[in-house]
Amino acid sequence: MIKKGWDTFSAIRQVAAQLGVQPERIRIAGIKDAHALTAQHISIGSMPPQKVLGFKLEGLRIIPVRFMSEKLSSRLIYGNEFNIVVRDIECSLEIAQSRIQETKSELNNLGGVPNFFGHQRFGTVRPVTHEVGRLLVKQDFEGAAAVFLSKPSPHEHPKARRARRRLQETGDYERCLAILPRMFVYERAMLRYLSKRSSDYLGAFRRLPQHLRRFFVQAYQSYLFNKFLSERMKQGIPLRKAQTGDYVVELDEKGLPTERFERAEANNVLEINKKIASGRMTIALPLIGFKQRPSSGLQGEIEKAILEQEEVNPSDFQLEKMPEASAAGGLRTALTPVLNLDVEPGDP
Structure with missing residues (x-):
């Protein structure tokens, strides 16, 4: 799927509508920036290639590649490739190249970049996705609906800001629906429902696609992960040397993480760090869930403090x-x- 000017979920919804399938039949392995020109693999269950060839929409293309025996998931993706253009650099070319070399050396020494989730996970224009997810996890559906529908952003469409503020002030779902621009499909679906059933917030969320409901919760998991990783770095705990209590995962021959993992303990941490140094293992942090418990040791203390601050449990x-x-x-x-x-330097 090649797109520009579309967020991933809106693109999937349009693809599903044109092909006459439910959005849940379409699987993705990640979300891409709405403004950049991006290409990503998707899978569509039981879809003949000739039908996909007829798909046509401005800013959005589908190119059939091949059949596969399983649904697409993030574990099948080797990585992302970026072509980035940096313009209007104020320093000289020599200084820029020197800084680039310093950065490359630092990345080599570190073994990569800290694996934070990017801002698109939380919303580029209105970063509230994780806030909605936190309230869903706490099963505060009214609070989650209030954030999703009425929390404005200074970066969004002026009419949307006005509609959200009106809803904050009046609680009038019908009036908000009347003035919210039609491009806000998901909010309008919830508002339409709440205009008739004003206290059924759970039912309102069920007007949204299932993958979006899941995404809210996943965004909150991502937010917690970013906090875990950020605090580890602030405390100066290495990212390439396991500490007692850390989770570590095995890497395959391509350097990709596998599902095999263990926890670093006093009796195995030296051997684990040898494997990390040789590229056979790497440190991992938890995406907290009902089956995934926090780390122990120093990292576990970080995670425990953050979860207590958030007032949330696995x-x-x-x-x-x-x-x-x-x-x-x-x-x-x-x-x-x-x-x-x-x-490489571009044209002057």
Whole structure:
């Protein structure tokens, strides 16, 4: 799927509508920036290639590649490739090249870049996705609806800001629906429902696609992961040397993380660090979920403090009233490698 000017979920919704399938039949392995020109693999269940060839929409193309025997998931993706243009650099070419070399050396020494989730995970224009997810995890559906529908952003469409502020002031779903621009499909679906059933917030969220409900909770998992990793770095705890209590995952021959993991203990930490140094293992932090417990040791203390501050427990990710959005959790590497980094000056 090649797109420009589309966020990933809106693009998937349009593809599904034109092909006459439910959005849940389309699987992705990550979300891409709405403004950049991006290309990503998707899978569409039981879809003949000739039908995809007829797809046509401005800023959006689907190119059939091949059949595959399983649904697409992030574990099948080797990595992302970027072509980035930096303009209006104020320093000289010599200084820029020197700084680039310093950065490349630093990345090589570190073994990659800290594996933070990017801002698109939380919303580029209105970063509230993780806030909605936190309230869903706490099963505060009214609070989650209030954030999703009425929290404005200074960067969004002026009419949307006005509609959200009006809803904050009046609680009038019908009036907000009347003035919110039609491009806000998901908010309008919830507003339309709440205009008739003003206290059924759980039902309102079920007007949204299932993958979006799951995404809210996943965004909150991502937010917690970023806090875990950020605090580890602030405290100066290495990302390439395991400490007692750290999770570590095995890497395959391509350097990709596998599902095999263990915890560093006093009796194995030296051997684990040898494997990390040789590129056979890497440190991982938890994506907290109802099956994924925090680390122990120093990293565990960091995670415990953050979870207490957030007033959330791993078991909370088993959503009793919205089980389809429950999140089991897992592990994510603390570093991600940077391969084939090349920089060249462009035309003056």
